[in-house]
Amino acid sequence: MFTQNDVLEYTGMQGHMIRVLWIDRSQALAWTYRLGSHSALPEPVLLHELEEALRAGGVRRLLVDPFAAAPPQEPVPQGYLALQAKAWSAVRALHADRQALYQPRERAILMAGYAATHGISKSSILRYLRRYWERGQTPDALLPDYGNSGAPGRTRAVTAGIKRGRPRKGEATGTNADERMRAIFRAAAARYAASHDDFSRRAAYRQMLGDFFQGQDAGGLPSFGQFNYWLERDAAAPPAVTLTRPCAPLPGRAAPRFAHHAAMP
Secondary structure (H helix, E strand, O other): OOOOOOOEEEEEOOOOEEEEEEOOOOEEEEEEEEEOOOOOOEEEEHHHHHHHHHHHOOOEEEEOOOOOOOOOOOOOHHHHHHHHHHHHHHHHHHHHHHHHHHHHHHHHHHEEEEEEEHHOHHHHHHHHHHHHHHHOOOOOHHHHOOOOOOOOOOOOOOOOOOOOOOOOOOOOOOOOOHHHHHHHHHHHHHHHHHHHHOHHHHHHHHHHHHOOOOOOOOHHHHHHHHHHHHHHHHHHOOOOOOOOOOOOOOOOOOOOOOOOOOOOO
């Protein structure tokens, strides 16, 4: 079973990864996007073919999304927030009809109409879309990259052999929540949210242990405290844009479960 935003890597083809943009179950299709390609566009794959490839070992599901945009951890320059809001408005409007957007001819019509109405070039709109598809289909994907400023409150680097945080009770020493581990936390929360109407962190944590850490020694497992802490911290990052009303989800997906959405007109 695939879910939206799953990242799959083709075995024997190093670096060939795709993102599942959307599952069209009415047509038994998975719409995918080639990651790491400057010219990629959405492509349909029959669900049964993708599932068979997964069973046969032709593709593998990555536990951590290497292309996902991480939530900002410091104040974002206002100019970047304005660029993000402009891009998100275009992306959200064009995703009102995913089936049309994913078709080459219909996509060209939609882009031309939006460009004419809002005074944005079609090349800029396509760049917004590709950035959104490439980096995890969240508003954070549309935030321009900017350098670290060294602001107070930044996350301390992980040192090999040294466990951060308070010692655990009992014998298990636990593991550090480095950037890879935090990416697993975010992916696990997103996977649980995609298949449940009501979000429970305890249940999402238990599902994560089964999905990502099956068979691993207890000493190497993250604690629920770590899981809960980093979900809170990532969600509490400075907002990308201040909202005056809730951000509406795109058709076919659950509402985003993070606090830093882009502003809507």
